[in-house]
Amino acid sequence: MAAEKQSFDAVIVGAGPAGVTCAVWMARLGFKPALVDAAAGVGGLCRFNPYVDDWNPSLPGATGEQLADNLALSLGEAGVTPWLSRTVTEARVAPVGVSVVLAHGPSTVMGRFLVLATGVRPRSLPGLNGPLPAVLVGPGRHILAQDFRGLRVAVLGGGDNAFGAALYAMERGAARVRVYARNVRAQRQLVAQVPAQQVVRGDYVVDPHRRRVDAEAFDLIMVFYGWEPCIGFARALGLRCCARGFIETDPATAQTSTRGVYAIGEVTRRQHPCVVTAMADGITAAKAMQARIEAGR
Numbered sequence: 001m002a003a004e005k006q007s008f009d010a011v012i013v014g015a016g017p018a019g020v021t022c023a024v025w026m027a028r029l030g031f032k033p034a035l036v037d038a039a040a041g042v043g044g045l046c047r048f049n050p051y052v053d054d055w056n057p058s059l060p061g062a063t064g065e066q067l068a069d070n071l072a073l074s075l076g077e078a079g080v081t082p083w084l085s086r087t088v089t090e091a092r093v094a095p096v097g098v099s100v101v102l103a104h105g106p107s108t109v110m111g112r113f114l115v116l117a118t119g120v121r122p123r124s125l126p127g128l129n130g131p132l133p134a135v136l137v138g139p140g141r142h143i144l145a146q147d148f149r150g151l152r153v154a155v156l157g158g159g160d161n162a163f164g165a166a167l168y169a170m171e172r173g174a175a176r177v178r179v180y181a182r183n184v185r186a187q188r189q190l191v192a193q194v195p196a197q198q199v200v201r202g203d204y205v206v207d208p209h210r211r212r213v214d215a216e217a218f219d220l221i222m223v224f225y226g227w228e229p230c231i232g233f234a235r236a237l238g239l240r241c242c243a244r245g246f247i248e249t250d251p252a253t254a255q256t257s258t259r260g261v262y263a264i265g266e267v268t269r270r271q272h273p274c275v276v277t278a279m280a281d282g283i284t285a286a287k288a289m290q291a292r293i294e295a296g297r
């Protein structure tokens with residue numbers, strides 16, 4: 001792929017539901033988008049969701065993985081070829097438009113507009129920079145692939161994912177499951193299914209290397225500490241973010257505090273992050289860019 005100094009109407013970083021939808025709409029509106037993703041496939045977090053997505057009324061019975069396949073199909077039909085396995089390491093506002101730097105090249109891509117659609121990654125334990133054996137971080141296929149039979153399992157976190165995973169491990173033959181929650185935020189019906197004596201509320205001390213929580217030994221630790229936005233590469237843009245680090249946008253246009261830069265999907269401060277709201281954001285940004293291009297601004 002020869003990406004040296006190519007120029008596009010919009011450079012869209014992230015090929016999850018938000019970025020793909022934005023690219024498809026841009027292409028169908030007659031513009032030239034570049035869609036870049038660090039991953040080897042299209043779909044973002046959906047690629048790691050092997051479960052049926054009951055929250056998308058337009059695709060009953062489809063799993064997240066099937067949804068990811070559909071997103072790739074839609075891109076193909078709109079004539080957009082995504083640039084995969086290309087991590088964006090830097091984004092800047094250029095004298096005219098914006099520029100992003102891609103790793104493994106190196107190459108620079110120019111655009112009239114920049115769209116940040118880089119989503120989130122699961123928060124890990126503080127100080128833990130890489131994977132550790134028998135420490136699983138965040139939900140997804142790796143939980144499905146885990147054999148829980150006979151294991152002593154500690155689940156860290158107080159949200160839906162933590163309680164859902166605890167129930168999952170119990171149903172699949174774990175010898176002991178204990179949930180450690182500094183505060184419990186999960187839906188009541190989930191919490192009610194985990195026996196109260198298996199839930200430790202309040203502060204606790206974790207030693208992930210020795211797999212101990214409050215000095216008690218476990219075979220497996222699962223961490224569900226929520227999510228953090230993937231925006232390290234965009235620091236130079238000086239975007240206004242909320243206290244939790246998510247990008248602030250104008251809901252009517254998806255425009256950020258930096259002119260020419262849009263942000264869509266879970267990387268933004270979202271009341272209800274999900275596939276459908278991410279896709280809606282993608283459309284909002286595409287239409288806002290169309291309006292600006294056609295008005296010559």
Ligand SMILES: Cc1cc2nc3c(=O)[nH]c(=O)nc-3n(C[C@H](O)[C@H](O)[C@H](O)COP(=O)(O)OP(=O)(O)OC[C@H]3O[C@@H](n4cnc5c(N)ncnc54)[C@H](O)[C@@H]3O)c2cc1C
Binds near residue numbers: 036049
């Ligand atoms: C296990 C699981 C189950 C879920 N179940 C549901 C469900 O049932 N229903 C539902 O609606 N939602 C569900 N979700 C949430 C849903 O997947 C997300 O809301 C949605 O994927 C967010 O879309 P997005 O496009 O904003 O970001 P993402 O899907 O996270 O895509 C972001 C993309 O940006 C790329 N990226 C990040 N940084 C860079 C960089 N520097 N350079 C290049 N590319 C980069 C990533 O590789 C990724 O592909 C689930 C998520 C998980 C993990």
